[in-house]
Amino acid sequence: MGLDEAATKPHEQLAAHLTAKLDAVNELIRKRMASRHAPRIPEVTAHLVEAGGKRLRPMLTLAAADMCGYGGEFDVHLAATVEFIHTATLLHDDVVDESAQRRGRPTANLLWDNKSSVLVGDYLFSRAFQLMVETGSLRVLDILANASATIAEGEVLQLTAARDLSTTEAIYLQIVRGKTAALFSAATEVGGVIASAPETQVRALYEYGDALGIAFQIVDDLLDYQGDMSVTGKNVGDDFRERKLTLPVIKAIAAADDDERAFWRRTIEKGDQRDGDLDHAMALLNAHDTLSQTRQDALAWAEKAKSALAAMPEHSLRTMLIDLADYVVARIS
Known part of the structure; x- marks a missing residue:
């Protein structure tokens, strides 16, 4: 990550x-x-x-x-x-x-x-x-x-x-x-x-960490399908090959027709993966726009993290934490 x-x-x-x-x-x-x-x-x-x-x-x-x-x-x-x-x-x-x-x-x-x-x-x-x-x-x-x-x-x-x-x-x-x-x-x-x-600040800090962590993981899952290996250290499609149901795929399955569900069932549930399956998976993700939807989810969680810090006092560290939330999603912005 x-x-x-x-x-x-x-x-x-x-x-x-x-x-x-x-x-x-x-x-x-x-x-x-x-x-x-x-x-x-x-x-x-x-x-x-x-x-x-x-x-x-x-x-x-x-x-x-x-x-x-x-x-x-x-x-x-x-x-x-x-x-x-x-x-x-x-x-x-x-x-x-x-x-x-x-x-x-x-x-x-x-x-x-x-x-x-x-x-x-x-x-x-x-x-x-x-x-x-x-x-x-x-x-x-x-x-x-x-x-x-x-x-x-x-x-x-x-x-x-x-x-x-x-x-x-x-x-x-x-x-x-x-x-x-x-x-x-x-x-x-x-x-x-x-x-x-104060309790309002403790709660704000909790909400910041929660939203930041969710954005962090969604970005990581998204980059598995559209990241640069030289930057991420991961091969594109590793999650697919390891049959992991991450957010882009979950969204695609929810929108899938019968033929598409059969593809996901074969490749993810049964692990029967063949040449060209990653390309077909990418085509389905793009057809249902799930990479863009996942990106929007990550950006929304980053915004939620930043909003939580409104309850904190003015401080140089508050600015750094706000910047950190932007930075977590900068790879997909």
Whole structure:
């Protein structure tokens, strides 16, 4: 889900503004991913944590807390918590998806094995909960525990709905809220909570993260059918070949006639894919204008994210977060 192709990079502006805090987060991550008895844990974790990720989710926590005037140290704990949860889910996802590459590098399950990836992911979840508890806030614990459960629930729902042609846009949205948006919204919400921000602002931060995460995932799904591999790092049509029901296809199936449904049933449900099927799938998406419709959905969610920040005080970070919402959808604008 690269964000490098637009002319300006709000996530880099955020990183520059939050340099000292991010350094503290990285130091805490290195400290807490250590294991005296199981050296494989830091080996596997470091492979993913230090693979060049943008730390977008931890930055959202730090930015939300800073914007709300927080002056303590627990924003660093929460930012590290969010990154640990994210890293744990990536380790587990790569096993479930049988992935061989992540951020342009071989996945941990490929370099080590599935057992190591699952168990190290479990270890990181445990470390995340230790960090949550150290804040002394039951509300923070509740938010992040619920997000962890929602993420797992979304992944299981995706397993059951992935190749079912009866999957609706509502189910897709529920999956996206689980697999992506839940951690975005938790990351921003806990930043406001730890800062003791007014409830209107805490709610606004939650809504911003939720809408930003949904826009982020819809854009990623759209780019699978019309992206540039040199930019996205993905081959066009990978989701189709992997029989994933993402939003452009769900929209096309909803508008399909009997012959078209038979095509989708053969290629997605049954996995009987032949030469020329991707081209035919693209033709159907274009015939029903579902790529354009999906683009409009992503833009609408980005606008919703920006609108949520109207409840926040004037602040340079608010401007950066608004720019970030625009930037997420800049690849399809």
